[in-house]
Amino acid sequence: KAGVTQTPRYLIKTRGQQVTLSCSPISGHRSVSWYQQTPGQGLQFLFEYFSETQRNKGNFPGRFSGRQFSNSRSEMNVSTLELGDSALYLCASSPGTMNEKLFFGSGTQLSVL
């Protein structure tokens, strides 16, 4: 089985721009979660989708949004980028409904200049 695929692997943007990141979960996994990883804050939960519905959202501003498609693929969008948005964005999928046994992708490294 192919793992979780995230594209692109690297992104460089400037302040004020917006960005869309993509995640393809493992085949058959219906739950997709997004995390922001920074050296200082560790792994911070952004949101979780299950069957195209957002089930949970972390404590991030409304500039961060996401969606899930009928094939379970997911995208997250960050609008009006700020320098502090520079981070590794990780997507994870899980086989069940209880957010257990997450399988992570390698992430998208976003740099905001």
Place this chain on the structure above:
Amino acid sequence: GENVEQHPSTLSVQEGDSAVIKCTYSDSASNYFPWYKQELGKGPQLIIDIRSNVGEKKDQRIAVTLNKTAKHFSLHITETQPEDSAVYFCAATAYSGAGSYQLTFGKGTKLSVIP
């Protein structure tokens, strides 16, 4: 919400020695505790997990123990090898309503195994 504290933040051990990483959690309703290993340039990978109805679980050289009363759990790696060098994250899962379970991570421990 849940808060997970992890110690130490860095740990260096000689090859062949044991390594122990400790975590505490705040929400007594948390019932699932996974450990993830993250190597450079990769996403975290699940290495072992334990449920709240179990006190200890072992898988070859790694083991996890859970003390529900004290709300802490630990990862034990025996006979460490250079390939064990990575960042390790503990996490705790609790029901957050509307059919959703939220996973909260500790801030990670960078383990270095010295040959």
